[in-house]
Amino acid sequence: xxxxxxxxxxxxxxxxxxxxxxxxxxxxxxxxxxxxxxxxxxxxxxxxxxxxxxxxxxxxxxxxxxxxxxxxxxxxxxxxxxxxxxxxxxxxxxxxxxxxxxxxxxxxxxxxxxxxxxxxxxxxxxxxxxxxxxxxxxxxxxxxxxxxxxxxxxxxxxxxxxxxxxxxxxxxxxxxxxxxxxxxxxxxxxxxxxxxxxxxxxxxxxxxxxxxxxxxxxxxxxxxxxxxxxxxxxxxxxxxxxxxxxxxxxxxxxxxxxxxxxxxxxxxxxxxxxxxxxxxxxxxxxxxxxxxxxxxxxxxxxxxxxxxxxxxxxxxxxxxxxxxxxxxxxxxxxxxxxxxxxxxxxxx
Amino acid sequence: xxxxxxxxxxxxxxxxxxxxxxxxxxxxxxxxxxxxxxxxxxxxxxxxxxxxxxxxxxxxxxxxxxxxxxxxxxxxxxxxxxxxxxxxxxxxxxxxxxxxxxxxxxxxxxxxxxxxxxxxxxxxxxxxxxxxxxxxxxxxxxxxxxxxxxxxxxxxxxxxxxxxxxxxxxxxxxxxxxxxxxxxxxxxxxxxxxxxxxxxxxxxxxxxxxxxxxxxxxxxxxxxxxxxxxxxxxxxxxxxxxxxxxxxxxxxxxxxxxxxxxxxxxxxxxxxxxxxxxxxxxxxxxxxxxxxxxxxxxxxxxxxxxxxxxxxxxxxxxxxxxxxxxxxxxxxxxxxxxxxxxxxxxxxxxxxxxxxxxxxxxxxxxxxxxxxxxxxxxxxxxxxxxxxxxxxxxxxxxxxxxxxxxxxxxxxxxxxxxxxxxxxxxxxxxxxxxxxxxxxxxxxxxxxxxxxxxxxxxxxxxxxxxxxxxxxxxxxxxxxxxxxxxxxxxxxxxxxxxxxxxxx
Numbered sequence: 001x002x003x004x005x006x007x008x009x010x011x012x013x014x015x016x017x018x019x020x021x022x023x024x025x026x027x028x029x030x031x032x033x034x035x036x037x038x039x040x041x042x043x044x045x046x047x048x049x050x051x052x053x054x055x056x057x058x059x060x061x062x063x064x065x066x067x068x069x070x071x072x073x074x075x076x077x078x079x080x081x082x083x084x085x086x087x088x089x090x091x092x093x094x095x096x097x098x099x100x101x102x103x104x105x106x107x108x109x110x111x112x113x114x115x116x117x118x119x120x121x122x123x124x125x126x127x128x129x130x131x132x133x134x135x136x137x138x139x140x141x142x143x144x145x146x147x148x149x150x151x152x153x154x155x156x157x158x159x160x161x162x163x164x165x166x167x168x169x170x171x172x173x174x175x176x177x178x179x180x181x182x183x184x185x186x187x188x189x190x191x192x193x194x195x196x197x198x199x200x201x202x203x204x205x206x207x208x209x210x211x212x213x214x215x216x217x218x219x220x221x222x223x224x225x226x227x228x229x230x231x232x233x234x235x236x237x238x239x240x241x242x243x244x245x246x247x248x249x250x251x252x253x254x255x256x257x258x259x260x261x262x263x264x265x266x267x268x269x270x271x272x273x274x275x276x277x278x279x280x281x282x283x284x285x286x287x288x289x290x291x292x293x294x295x296x297x298x299x300x301x302x303x304x305x306x307x308x309x310x311x312x313x314x315x316x317x318x319x320x321x322x323x324x325x326x327x328x329x330x331x332x333x334x335x336x337x338x339x340x341x342x343x344x345x346x347x348x
Numbered sequence: 349x350x351x352x353x354x355x356x357x358x359x360x361x362x363x364x365x366x367x368x369x370x371x372x373x374x375x376x377x378x379x380x381x382x383x384x385x386x387x388x389x390x391x392x393x394x395x396x397x398x399x400x401x402x403x404x405x406x407x408x409x410x411x412x413x414x415x416x417x418x419x420x421x422x423x424x425x426x427x428x429x430x431x432x433x434x435x436x437x438x439x440x441x442x443x444x445x446x447x448x449x450x451x452x453x454x455x456x457x458x459x460x461x462x463x464x465x466x467x468x469x470x471x472x473x474x475x476x477x478x479x480x481x482x483x484x485x486x487x488x489x490x491x492x493x494x495x496x497x498x499x500x501x502x503x504x505x506x507x508x509x510x511x512x513x514x515x516x517x518x519x520x521x522x523x524x525x526x527x528x529x530x531x532x533x534x535x536x537x538x539x540x541x542x543x544x545x546x547x548x549x550x551x552x553x554x555x556x557x558x559x560x561x562x563x564x565x566x567x568x569x570x571x572x573x574x575x576x577x578x579x580x581x582x583x584x585x586x587x588x589x590x591x592x593x594x595x596x597x598x599x600x601x602x603x604x605x606x607x608x609x610x611x612x613x614x615x616x617x618x619x620x621x622x623x624x625x626x627x628x629x630x631x632x633x634x635x636x637x638x639x640x641x642x643x644x645x646x647x648x649x650x651x652x653x654x655x656x657x658x659x660x661x662x663x664x665x666x667x668x669x670x671x672x673x674x675x676x677x678x679x680x681x682x683x684x685x686x687x688x689x690x691x692x693x694x695x696x697x698x699x700x701x702x703x704x705x706x707x708x709x710x711x712x713x714x715x716x717x718x719x720x721x722x723x724x725x726x727x728x729x730x731x732x733x734x735x736x737x738x739x740x741x742x743x744x745x746x747x748x749x750x751x752x753x754x755x756x757x758x759x760x761x762x763x764x765x766x767x768x769x770x771x772x773x774x775x776x777x778x779x780x781x782x783x784x785x786x787x788x789x790x791x792x793x794x795x796x797x798x799x800x801x802x803x804x805x806x807x808x809x810x811x812x813x814x815x816x817x818x819x820x821x822x823x824x825x826x827x828x829x830x831x832x833x834x835x836x837x838x839x840x841x842x843x844x845x846x847x848x849x850x851x852x
Contacts, residue, residue, distance in 0.1 A: 052389075052392075052762075053388070053389055053392030053393065053686065054388070054391070054392045054395075054682075054685055054686035054689055055685075058392065059395075059689060062395070062396060066396065081763070082763065083762075083763060083764075084551070084762050084763075084764075085547055085548055085550065085551055085762055085764060085766075086547035086548070086550040086551065087550065087551075089547055089550075090547050090548070090764070093547075122540075122545060123545070123547040123550075166811060170535060171533070171534075171535030171536070171538060172535070172536075172537065172538030173533075173538055192810075194807050194810045194811050195535050195536055195806075195807075196535045196536060196802075196803035196804070196806045196807045197535075197803070197807070198620050198803065199678075199679070199685075201619075201676075201677055201678045201679065201688075202619060202620055202678055204676075204677070204678065205485070205619060205672070205676050205678045206489075206490070208486060208676065209485075209486040209487075209488075209489055211489045211490060211807075211811060212811070224677075224697050224699075228699065306399060309399075309693065309694075309695050310689075310692050310693045311692045311695075312692075345537075345538030346538075
């Protein structure tokens with residue numbers, strides 16, 4: 001091949017590239033058609049999940065992803081995109097700054113992300129107050145539960161404990177750890193925290209073999225073991241769940257205003273336990289369609305039946321309410337935020 | 349109890365159930381072969397389909413799929429040197445070397461037969477364990493789990509080569525593995541370790557990209573440099589007789605195959621060990637079974653026993669890991685965690701009920717594993733010729749295909765660009781280790797056991813102080829550790845003495 005020939009080849013290739021690039025650029029920059037009745041027709045809605053397949057967040061996403069199209073104009077195809085890592089910070093960053101605000105991407109991530117934002121955890125690039133919120137699919141209270149064969153029936157019994165009560169936990173940043181850690185520090189309970197179990201199910205097993213005396217965690221996940229008599233719930237957080245409304249609330253046990261405040265902030269996100277939101281800047285009409293669809297899907301009888309069968313509690317919280325909770329947590333003054341950061345590490 | 353056992357077998361042969369199991373097997377077959385698709389991811393994707401099935405159908409489908417994944421995953425490991433599944437990497441050091449020597453048929457025959465035996469033993473262990481499983485699992489606390497991890501780590505001594513220098517390299521590789529296992533947020537203080545400000549590293553390194561990099565990249569480079577097919581210019585074994593030879597090998601070393609199946613089952617039963625542990629410990633044990641130094645030298649260079657051990661263990665552990673899943677609701681592995689989701693979808697609460705109210709269902713799971721594996725091994729044997737012929741395809745045609753699979757395989761762990769970087773970095777590590785004559789198995793062992801050892805040590809110490817050291821089972825495991833460590837030396841010394849006697 002002569003030099004001239006090869007040069008011609010290079011130029012031809014470059015010309016091709018330029019042509020392809022300009023056509024695709026045109027495609028990308030084409031303004032979206034006005035939001036109309038059949039907007040979702042033939043389109044694909046992506047639900048970004050901050051965890052691997054199989055966990056709680058993933059199961060909620062798949063359940064809602066299955067019924068959401070019924071309640072959106074044009075019946076889109078829904079795909080679930082698992083984007084695990086950093087307790088879902090990666091997914092939240094993606095939804096916040098990479099995904100387009102065209103109503104075709106929504107995400108679900110750890111409710112504790114709001115704490116991560118408040119305590120300025122490294123790597124946080126999102127601002128939850130700017131997301132286009134759809135709301136939350138469920139709320140859940142954290143509880144402290146102890147083995148039923150132990151002589152603790154009330155908080156008063158707990159206070160009398162001479163030997164430390166051993167609480168199993170996965171690690172800092174999870175409700176299995178932070179909730180009892182604050183109780184120990186600010187409610188004067190004689191607890192000893194043992195962390196490092198690989199999952200909350202493993203902590204449950206440690207309770208069964210009497211390695212630990214009890215655990216904290218979400219009410220929904222401990223419920224089967226309360227039902228079968230292995231553990232007894234003793235303390236709850238502020239979120240109201242009908243069956244355990246009578247239990248004492250952690251904030252009322254706090255002996256100092258600071259402890260009370262910390263407990264309130266820690267448990268606030270539990271009201272939006274399964275949050276769903278779209279990128280910032282989704283046009284108002286598109287956002288309304290999404291929000292209405294989300295709300296309607298969570299009232300869908302088939303969804304409720306499937307959720308009940310799969311033991312996924314459904315407890316819809318509106319977008320406004322969710323955003324209010326996020327703002328409330330983030331409104332803490334910087335010195336309080338720093339203090340919270342000392343006690344609450346972000347984790348899953 | 350026996351009635352339920354038999355009834356469990358009948359129910360899986362009922363029309364729809366058997367059909368569902370068949371579908372599961374077909375899916376699992378491909379998922380196992382393709383390194384790009386993980387068994388647990390596929391399980392999660394299939395979950396919505398079980399909503400309308402009856403419990404027996406649902407588990408026939410899911411377990412039918414899941415229990416064959418590690419069988420066909422072994423085939424990929426042997427043929428291409430890429431782990432078809434994260435749990436099938438330990439068949440590479442010897443299995444793929446055999447394929448390179450033109451013995452693909454023999455290696456495949458061995459891996460399939462040992463997989464079948466492993467699956468049978470795992471399933472029957474599960475059936476036998478039903479009455480005693482709760483006390484057994486409950487008797488293993490964190491101190492015992494820690495010691496189990498220590499026993500596993502002790503296998504590093506047998507996975508290293510001969511002599512002080514080789515042992516030192518093995519130990520260093522093991523330490524490197526332990527170091528790598530520390531990456532991520534620690535569960536005691538919530539501190540980030542070795543994450544270098546990267547969100548990707550918070551959760552620690554994933555097993556799959558590490559293994560695929562460590563094993564596939566050196567093979568690819570080797571294949572490219574040699575410029576031939578995987579089986580090279582060597583005379584190929586006659587496939588049909590090669591397969592037969594591999595099957596015979598399995599029975600020739602039946603004791604080893606059974607012991608490794610039991611190791612796999614036991615590790616499966618212990619919640620929290622899971623994942624890639626069983627196959628590597630079994631591999632370590634297979635190496636240890638060598639009678640003398642010369643025999644040990646052959647491991648990693650295509651000894652069929654290095655294929656049989658992990659081949660059996662990664663199948664038998666499935667039966668084992670089902671035990672804590674169904675009796676306590678504590679998943680024995682990541683796939684089992686997803687299977688738990690299926691229990692909830694079916695409205696079944698795992699726990700004591702499984703051993704009593706749902707006993708037929710429990711036994712139908714046992715039978716599903718048995719029948720699915722029999723079918724899979726039979727199908728694989730039929731198509732073995734075509735599969736093994738892949739090793740005679742020219743490297744230049746095969747390489748792009750393998751690179752593609754290795755990339756996809758790594759990328760599907762987190763769907764993150766970091767997966768590819770980890771793959772490349774560990775590819776470089778693996779390549780350098782081969783070049784410098786360092787063993788890779790101890791590194792993997794350290795990596796898979798590091799976190800388990802750390803967490804259980806911490807829990808034991810905080811919970812019991814030093815008192816845990818005096819627990820009877822802990823002491824027993826300490827003795828076992830010592831035996832595992834000194835055994836190779838004793839054998840080595842004996843072998844040397846024997847040779848000296850011969851020379852005299």
